[in-house]
Structure formats: C-alpha cells, structure tokens
Amino acid sequence: MGHWCRICGRTRPNERFSGKGHRTHVCQDCARLPKAQRDAIDQEREVFGYLKQSRISEQNLARVRSLAARAVPSVAELAAVVIAVAEITPFKKGRLRVLARERGELLAALERTGLIDAHHG
Ligand SMILES: [Zn+2]
Structure with missing residues (x-):
C-alpha cells in the first residue's frame, strides 16, 4: 500500500x-x-509528457509556449526544444529519423537535455 x-x-x-x-x-x-521548485518539477514532467504522446497538437504547442514564457530557465530550455521539435515533427512515429536526417542540432538538443528518453520505452 x-x-x-x-x-x-x-x-x-x-x-x-x-x-x-x-x-x-x-x-x-x-x-x-519552495513552491517555485515544486512548480519546476511539475512543469518539467508536463513538457516531457508531450514528447511521449503519439502527436503534439496545436493546443499542446500553445500550452508549451505559455510554459516556456514563464517557467524557470531550466524548464524553459526544455520547452524551447519541444516547441522546435513539434513544429517540425508533431508525430512521435518517425520523429527521430526525420530529425537525424534534417535537423541534427535538434536531435543533439534532445540528447543533451535527456528529453530523448521520452522516445524510448
Ligand atoms: Zn514527495
């Protein structure tokens, strides 16, 4: 229990x-x-969660943009990566392949931030 x-x-x-x-x-x-610390953890989980979805919708994207604007710097950086990725490949399927072919720097950003874990398992 x-x-x-x-x-x-x-x-x-x-x-x-x-x-x-x-x-x-x-x-x-x-x-x-501190509330700011709890908020940052919540926001990070939320941002991470969008990459786990099979598709990042326009509505999701709007939400991530608003988070990016008010989150602490570490989370804002994650959000910025998710925004850039979603604008190119909103669908999870095939995303890493597309990024590897067309946007190597974004794939590198996913790896650097650990966001790439959302695509495994
Ligand atoms: Zn606890």
Missing part, C-alpha cells in the same frame, strides 16, 4: 501525506519545498 508523490516520484506510506497532500499527490516532505 502507500501513495505516490508526484514531486519526488516515490510511493510513500499514507501517513506521509496530509489530507490535501493526498488529493494533490504531494508528500509532506515535498510540501515543504
């Missing part, structure tokens, strides 16, 4: 969560982190 924390990614005993933390999937330790 236990409950999953979306910030630290651990499954922890239920007593490590307050009532509110239980609903929002944030354990008591993570609830004490």
Whole structure:
C-alpha cells in the first residue's frame, strides 16, 4: 500500500501525506519545498509528457509556449526544444529519423537535455 508523490516520484506510506497532500499527490516532505521548485518539477514532467504522446497538437504547442514564457530557465530550455521539435515533427512515429536526417542540432538538443528518453520505452 502507500501513495505516490508526484514531486519526488516515490510511493510513500499514507501517513506521509496530509489530507490535501493526498488529493494533490504531494508528500509532506515535498510540501515543504519552495513552491517555485515544486512548480519546476511539475512543469518539467508536463513538457516531457508531450514528447511521449503519439502527436503534439496545436493546443499542446500553445500550452508549451505559455510554459516556456514563464517557467524557470531550466524548464524553459526544455520547452524551447519541444516547441522546435513539434513544429517540425508533431508525430512521435518517425520523429527521430526525420530529425537525424534534417535537423541534427535538434536531435543533439534532445540528447543533451535527456528529453530523448521520452522516445524510448
Ligand atoms: Zn514527495
């Protein structure tokens, strides 16, 4: 048993969560982190998640653009890579092949940032 924390990614005993933390999937330790740090973790997961989708829609792209504009620098960098990739290859299938052929620098950016992991498994 236990409950999953979306910030630290651990499954922890239920007593490590307050009532509110239980609903929002944030354990008591993570609830004490600065809000900016928690937001950055949430935003990074969201940006990463778009690359895992079979297709990045226009609506997704608009969302990533707005995130890029207000996220902390490390997340804004990830978002910028996702935006550039989605504009060229919105579909996951064949994406890495297209990038390797046409946009080697974007493929390198995916590798450098670790975003490429979204395409494996
Ligand atoms: Zn946690």
